[in-house]
Amino acid sequence: MRIEIITLFPELLKSPFEVSILKRAIESGTVQVNFHDIRAFSTQKQKKVDDYPFGGGAGMVMMIEPIDRCIEALKKKRDYDAIIYLTPDGETLNQKSANHYSTLKNIILLCGHYKGVDHRVRDYLITKEISIGDFVLSGGELAAAVFCDSVIRLIPGVLGNESSALTDSFQDNLLAPPIYTRPAKYKNWEVPEILTSGNTPKVEQWRDNKAMERTKKLRPDLLK
């Protein structure tokens, strides 16, 4: 998978890709992530990339031209399956859509900043708008990092143990069961006995029951 991230602040985005699972996914060549600084595509003096909104009002608006020039340059080299704008009024990302995006080959992510982008970017250049939740971030960069993390870990081969993504919360509309590790007793707190019994079918049964119990209690909406 190839991900192009278009942003005014590449430095805000780089570190999540430099550690742990995302780092390994990149090093193994399973995924390629490239950052594109919108400022480099400005044709104006002082590399201006934003301007006041027509009609007045607070805040600056990201101009269409540098964004268009950047996307055009990318599209000249290859086709993209999706050109995604991260925005709080987009479709909310969930495990199902993350699974879908993990099957795509080439995608572009556009991060907005300030008041957002000139709406013509959304009308004419973007194919999908995604939100990571009903709250407003200062820009799309952290949302892009969240999107990439949730999607990349689902690409086959990225997680050491393949089944580990399959047992994540939400993967089958259930929350994950509790997990524990050594020591079996810490202070007076003990792990459920069944987990140290060595009885795998019983353990599986226990995990299924706990997953259902936690989902009913914490997220009954997932069961509807």
Ligand code: ADE
């Ligand atoms: N940009 C600002 N807030 C956002 C959010 N909640 N999701 C995606 N992009 C955003």
